[in-house]
Amino acid sequence: xxxxxxxxxxxxxxxxxxxxxxxxxxxxxxxxxxxxxxxxxxxxxxxxxxxxxxxxxxxxxxxxxxxxxxxxxxxxxxxxxxxxxxxxxxxxxxxxxxxxxxxxxxxxxxxxxxxxxxxxxxxxxxxxxxxxxxxxxxxxxxxxxxxxxxxxxxxxxxxxxxxxxxxxxxxxxxxxxxxxxxxxxxxxxxxxxxxxxxxxxxxxxxxxxxxxxxxxxxxxxxxxxxxxxxxxxxxxxxxx
Amino acid sequence: xxxxxxxxxxxxxxxxxxxxxxxxxxxxxxxxxxxxxxxxxxxxxxxxxxxxxxxxxxxxxxxxxxxxxxxxxxxxxxxxxxxxxxxxxxxxxxxxxxxxxxxxxxxxxxxxxxxxxxxxxxxxxxxxxxxxxxxxxxxxxxxxxxxxxxxxxxxxxxxxxxxxxxxxxxxxxxxxxxxxxxxxxxxxxxxxxxxxxxxxxxxxxxxxxxxxxxxxxxxxxxxxxxxxxxxxxxxxxx
Amino acid sequence: xxxxxxxxxxxxxxxxxxxxxxxxxxxxxxxxxxxxxxxxxxxxxxxxxxxxxxxxxxxxxxxxxxxxxxxxxxxxxxxxxxxxxxxxxxxxxxxxxxxxxxxxxxxxxxxxxxxxxxxxxxxxxxxxxxxxxxxxxxxxxxxxxxxxxxxxxxxxxxxxxxxxxxxxxxxxxxxxxxxxxxxxxxxxxxxxxxxxxxxxxxxxxxxxxxxxxxxxxxxxxxxxxxxxxxxxxxxxxxxxxxxxxxxxxxxxxxxxxxxxxxxxxxxxxxxxxxxxxxxxxxxxxxxxxxxxxxxxxxxxxxxxxxxxxxxxxxxxxxxxxxxxxxxxxxxxxxxxxxxxxxxxxxxxxxxxxxxxxxxxxxxxxxxxxxxxxxxxxxxxxxxxxxxxxxxxxxxxxxxxxxxxxxxxxxxxxxxxxxxxxxxxxxxxxxxxxxxxxxxxxxxxxxxxxxxxxxxxxxxxxxxxxxxxxxxxxxx
Numbered sequence: 001x002x003x004x005x006x007x008x009x010x011x012x013x014x015x016x017x018x019x020x021x022x023x024x025x026x027x028x029x030x031x032x033x034x035x036x037x038x039x040x041x042x043x044x045x046x047x048x049x050x051x052x053x054x055x056x057x058x059x060x061x062x063x064x065x066x067x068x069x070x071x072x073x074x075x076x077x078x079x080x081x082x083x084x085x086x087x088x089x090x091x092x093x094x095x096x097x098x099x100x101x102x103x104x105x106x107x108x109x110x111x112x113x114x115x116x117x118x119x120x121x122x123x124x125x126x127x128x129x130x131x132x133x134x135x136x137x138x139x140x141x142x143x144x145x146x147x148x149x150x151x152x153x154x155x156x157x158x159x160x161x162x163x164x165x166x167x168x169x170x171x172x173x174x175x176x177x178x179x180x181x182x183x184x185x186x187x188x189x190x191x192x193x194x195x196x197x198x199x200x201x202x203x204x205x206x207x208x209x210x211x212x213x214x215x216x217x218x219x220x221x222x223x224x225x226x227x228x229x230x231x232x233x234x235x236x237x238x239x240x
Numbered sequence: 241x242x243x244x245x246x247x248x249x250x251x252x253x254x255x256x257x258x259x260x261x262x263x264x265x266x267x268x269x270x271x272x273x274x275x276x277x278x279x280x281x282x283x284x285x286x287x288x289x290x291x292x293x294x295x296x297x298x299x300x301x302x303x304x305x306x307x308x309x310x311x312x313x314x315x316x317x318x319x320x321x322x323x324x325x326x327x328x329x330x331x332x333x334x335x336x337x338x339x340x341x342x343x344x345x346x347x348x349x350x351x352x353x354x355x356x357x358x359x360x361x362x363x364x365x366x367x368x369x370x371x372x373x374x375x376x377x378x379x380x381x382x383x384x385x386x387x388x389x390x391x392x393x394x395x396x397x398x399x400x401x402x403x404x405x406x407x408x409x410x411x412x413x414x415x416x417x418x419x420x421x422x423x424x425x426x427x428x429x430x431x432x433x434x435x436x437x438x439x440x441x442x443x444x445x446x447x448x449x450x451x452x453x454x455x456x457x458x459x460x461x462x463x464x465x466x467x468x469x470x471x472x473x474x475x476x477x478x
Numbered sequence: 479x480x481x482x483x484x485x486x487x488x489x490x491x492x493x494x495x496x497x498x499x500x501x502x503x504x505x506x507x508x509x510x511x512x513x514x515x516x517x518x519x520x521x522x523x524x525x526x527x528x529x530x531x532x533x534x535x536x537x538x539x540x541x542x543x544x545x546x547x548x549x550x551x552x553x554x555x556x557x558x559x560x561x562x563x564x565x566x567x568x569x570x571x572x573x574x575x576x577x578x579x580x581x582x583x584x585x586x587x588x589x590x591x592x593x594x595x596x597x598x599x600x601x602x603x604x605x606x607x608x609x610x611x612x613x614x615x616x617x618x619x620x621x622x623x624x625x626x627x628x629x630x631x632x633x634x635x636x637x638x639x640x641x642x643x644x645x646x647x648x649x650x651x652x653x654x655x656x657x658x659x660x661x662x663x664x665x666x667x668x669x670x671x672x673x674x675x676x677x678x679x680x681x682x683x684x685x686x687x688x689x690x691x692x693x694x695x696x697x698x699x700x701x702x703x704x705x706x707x708x709x710x711x712x713x714x715x716x717x718x719x720x721x722x723x724x725x726x727x728x729x730x731x732x733x734x735x736x737x738x739x740x741x742x743x744x745x746x747x748x749x750x751x752x753x754x755x756x757x758x759x760x761x762x763x764x765x766x767x768x769x770x771x772x773x774x775x776x777x778x779x780x781x782x783x784x785x786x787x788x789x790x791x792x793x794x795x796x797x798x799x800x801x802x803x804x805x806x807x808x809x810x811x812x813x814x815x816x817x818x819x820x821x822x823x824x825x826x827x828x829x830x831x832x833x834x835x836x837x838x839x840x841x842x843x844x845x846x847x848x849x850x851x852x853x854x855x856x857x858x859x860x861x862x863x864x865x866x867x868x869x870x871x872x873x874x875x876x877x878x879x880x881x882x883x884x885x886x887x888x889x890x891x892x893x894x895x896x897x898x899x900x901x902x903x904x905x906x907x908x909x910x911x912x913x914x915x916x917x918x919x920x921x922x923x924x925x926x927x928x929x930x931x932x933x934x935x936x937x938x939x940x941x942x943x944x945x946x947x948x949x950x951x952x953x
Contacts, residue, residue, distance in 0.1 A: 001558070001559035001755075001756075001758075001759065002559060003556045003557060003559065004555060004556040004558070004559050004560045004561040004562065004755075004768075005556070005561045005562070006552050006553075006556050006561070006562045006564075007561075007562065007563045007564060007574070008563065008564040008565070008566070008570070009548075009549070009552055009562070009564050011566070012548075012564035012566060012720075012772070012774065013545040013548060013549060013564075014545075015566070015774070015778045016544050016545040016548070016720075016778050016781060017545045019778050019779070019781035019782040020542065020544070020545070020781055020782050021782050024545050025543060025545055025546040025549075029543045029546045029547075029725075031539070031725050031726065031729075032535075032539060034532055034535055034536065035531065035532075035535060036528040036529075036531045036532040036535070037532065038523070038525045038528040038529050038532065039529075039532075039731070039732055039735070041525075042523070058745070062748075121762070123760050123761070123762055125762075126762060127762065129762045129763070130676075130710065130762065130763055134672075134676065147746070149745055150744075150745035150746040151745075152746055152750075157758075157761065157764070158758070158760075158761070159758070159759075159760030159761055159762070162761075162762055162763050163705065163709045163761075163763045163764055164705075164709050164710075164763045167702050167705045167706065167709075167749070168706075184735075185731045185734065185735065185746065186728075186731055186732075188731070189726075189727040189728045189730065189731035190727075190728060192727045193691070193726050193727045193728050196691050196692050196726070196727070201558075202692050202694065202752075202754050203754070203758075204558075204753065204754050204755055204756070204757050204758045204761060204764055205708075205709075205751065205752070205753055205754075205757075205764055206694075206751070206752040206753075206754075207705070207749070207750075207751055207752075208746060208749070208750035208751070208752075209748065209749060210744075210745075210746045210747065210748050210749075210750075211748055212748065213700065213701050213702035213748055213749070214700050214701065214748055215616045215617075215664060215700055215701045216634070216700070216742070217615070217616040217617035217620065217634060217635075217636055218616070218620075218636075218641050218644060218660040218663055218664065219504060219507075219640060219641050219660065220504075220507065220508045220511055220512075220634070220637075221641075221660040223660050223661050223664040225664075225665075225668075226616055226664050226667070226668055226700075226701040226702065226703070227614065227668060227671065227672075227675075227701045227702045227703045227705075227706055228701070228702030228705065228706075228748070228749065229702075247940050247941075249890075249896075249900075251940055252900065252939050252940040252941055253900050253903060253935045253936065253939060253940075254933045254934075254935055254936065255933070255936075256936050256938060256939060256940040256943055259940035259943070259944070260940070260943055260947075263944065263947065275941065275944045275948075277893065277897075277941060277945075278893035279893070280889065280890040280891070280892075280893060280896040281886075281890040281896070283890060285886060286883050286886050286887060286890075287862075288843060288862060288865070289865060289869070289875075289879065289883060290862070290864075290865030290866040290867075290868055290869035290870070290875070291866075291869055291883040291886070291887070292866050292870070293870075293887070294883045294884060294886055294887030295887070297887045297888075297890070297891035298886070298887060298890030298891050300891070301890065301891040301892070301893070305893075377842070377843075377844035377845055377846070378843075378844075378845070381844070381845040381846070381848070381849050382845055408800075408846065409802050410802045410842045410844035410846065412802070412842060413842060414841070414842025414843055414844065415842075415843075416839075417839065417841065417842045417843075418925075418926060418929075419922050419923075419925035419926050420839050420925070421492075421803075421839060421840055422925045422926075422928060422929055423489075423492060423493065423496055424492060424496070424803055424806055424807060424840065425842075425929065426929045427496055427806040428802050428803075428806060428842070429929070429930070431802075431806075453930075453932075453933065454930065456930075456931075457926070457929075457930030457931040457932060457933075458929060458930040458931075460915070460930070460931040461929070461930050461931050
């Protein structure tokens with residue numbers, strides 16, 4: 001991709017430097033070692049099982065249904081959850097994990113045979129994908145990193161992992177391998193920071209999603225389900 | 241123990257009884273009280289109005305006046321806080337900053353002095369009735385004295401202390417705010433009085449004459465049957 | 479100044495606010511809830527003061543090296559194919575955005591909540607360019623359809639409205655025919671807005687935190703509207719105040735944790751979205767074109783001054799939610815889109831003392847704001863600094879006050895004068911005194927006694943008693 005343009009930068013930054021009483025900085029600035037780093041102590045020493053419990057209890061505070069299952073039972077659990085949400089249409093990421101977790105038969109034959117439309121994200125179909133997502137009753141993605149403290153799934157976009165799958169459909173299901181659970185956002189941020197330091201390109205969209213969409217703009221009354229999904233379920237795969 | 245009393249100008253002029261109670265209380269607890277006659281005002285009225293130059297004159301005068309003292313005790317959280325602010329105000333002033341620091345280090349609000357220095361919680365006071373306590377903003381938030389008044393009041397024989405709802409709210413005094421922003425101040429003090437009334441207290445107790453003048457003045461104007469007392473007066477009741 | 483709302487003088491705005499009993503009830507209720515939630519969220523962490531110290535240190539470091547981090551940010555945005563425009567003034571920012579809009583031949587623009595676009599008054603510029611501009615944050619949407627009622631709170635812009643008022647606006651403007659239940663109102667807004675997202679040409683957002691190391695922008699919402707605004711239209715324009723930046727993802731994380739806890743008592747809000755450049759090749763959703771507009775608009779004048787710490791602000795409104803003055807007068811009384819303590823500090827700096835000279839005095843200096851601030855801005859001290867500037871540099875203080883303070887300086891600095899003054903005070907006030915109190919004062923006392931009784935100075939000052947007491951006299 002061609003570089004973008006930068007306008008009016010020099011005078012702008014010179015003004016800042018001047019106000020700060022020095023010349024513009026030309027050498028590299030190193031971040032200091034912050035004197036306090038309480039973020040690293042949250043759930044320090046927690047096992048994966050402990051973190052799962054934290055996640056579970058947080059779900060009740062973010063209006064999100066929590067379901068624990070195993071890799072073997074995942075397809076059945078997913079099917080049941082979608083049925084509870086009233087069935088299709090379903091839209092999912094095009095993500096190798098669906099095959100890895102043996103969900104392709106469900107997506108490709110079981111549901112279609114039951115007249116449940118399934119759209120797997122297909123970059124070659126262009127903006128048609130957005131129409132699918134918009135009409136979908138259920139959007140399904142895997143979680144790339146899961147934050148126990150806040151009950152958050154972290155989603156990195158790419159050509160197969162469309163952004164809108166998680167927020168355009170009426171309801172949303174995240175499949176969470178237990179191994180993706182970390183204490184809090186600190187670990188996710190550190191992971192991404194490392195990627196950048198290693199010269200990797202960060203995803204154009206990283207979503208930190210915590211339950212369904214909501215608003216308290218009317219008299220501070222909480223309304224769940226405003227622009228994004230009105231309901232959300234986390235399905236945790238406890239043996240992965 | 242020798243205590244140098246910083247009585248505050250409000251007490252000196254308008255509430256001498258608070259000063260008397262402070263002296264009697266501390267004397268009874270074995271302190272020898274000294275009162276430097278040269279003392280005036282901590283400078284807060286001018287400082288909080290933006291008149292730093294004028295305030296600094298008053299502050300220097302107070303620093304000189306209390307230079308010799310071992311402990312400086314004031315029956316006011318707000319005025320004691322002001323003394324504590326002096327080092328900040330005289331920052332980078334080679335002559336006055338060290339002196340300001342010395343004064344700040346030895347200054348205590350009355351209840352803080354009783355609990356932290358004298359280590360006394362039961363002063364042997366008796367007062368019959370139902371009371372609630374107004375936590376003044378400067379004393380709790382800036383001076384950081386939150387528990388001392390309650391520890392002391394707990395031991396006053398016959399006194400039942402009811403928690404004041406929304407105690408964290410300012411009473412609306414704010415020095416010149418009370419006159420410059422009269423209509424807002426009025427709403428704030430009325431809200432405070434509503435909460436005081438909810439406790440059905442006979443006494444409203446506080447540790448700052450500014451707040452008490454404001455709340456008390458409004459209570460009087462509205463003819464409410466609540467008696468306003470400074471904590472020194474309560475602790476000196478027998 | 480564009481951040482200004484309304485033209486009534488300050489005391490009239492205050493009077494309007496005080497007389498608006500619904501607004502006051504709504505504000506008091508909201509403050510109570512938000513304050514409690516914030517305290518609970520802080521308590522849950524256990525070491526909140528450490529978090530605050532970290533937040534402060536990050537913000538201070540970033541501001542001290544702001545030019546460096548903005549340089550890094552802009553380089554990284556450009557590398558990912560985004561365009562960056564540095565706007566010294568509101569006019570420059572608006573001009574650039576207008577040019578993009580015209581070039582794209584845009585007709586419909588969807589926006590997610592952004593204080594800085596309110597500050598630079600962007601919407602009228604876009605509307606004048608022939609665009610339909612739709613605010614998608616529910617609160618902002620309500621205000622917009624109610625003939626552009628200004629926001630009264632930086633996080634909950636429609637805080638001053640009740641559900642019945644909102645229902646009536648919906649009925650009048652959106653052919654709504656249901657009840658005042660928030661669920662039904664929100665559902666209607668959802669339906670109305672869905673189609674707007676899908677058909678908009680441009681999405682405009684604010685920016686909670688830009689991340690220098692990657693050229694990313696972070697958007698924090700509960701509704702998810704920012705995701706729709708940035709995923710669906712072909713062009714995205716993000717407008718940020720120049721100080722809204724952090725070095726890396728790791729600092730973003732800390733500040734987001736402070737922001738969501740302080741603003742709404744949540745560990746994280748429902749949607750935190752980090753966007754880097756336009757969509758990648760092969761991506762289907764996300765914008766084809768991305769523009770980042772970095773706005774100074776008076777901020778650089780604050781750098782290097784005693785007020786620099788105000789730029790640490792992360793717009794959480796914790797100070798607003800604890801302010802007793804705000805509770806009684808509401809956001810519109812401040813005459814600025816930035817209300818409450820942060821507004822009282824920031825508005826005179828960005829908008830000048832002519833319009834905002836009263837705001838620094840609309841505080842009792844109770845320091846509830848300072849105590850609540852997650853990045854430790856000494857708000858009440860900055861209000862004091864404003865007063866000092868107004869007196870010393872602006873010369874805007876009334877003459878009577880100047881004289882009184884001069885006299886105070888002399889009197890309080892001289893024990894002789896103080897003693898004399900305090901000695902004669904009772905007799906000077908004698909004509910107004912009845913029964914040991916003053917009910918109708920004159921001068922500054924008049925304002926006091928309009929509301930409350932004033933104690934008459936005692937004939938026997940404390941010092942007179944003490945002298946006798948020491949002599950061993952009776953008492």
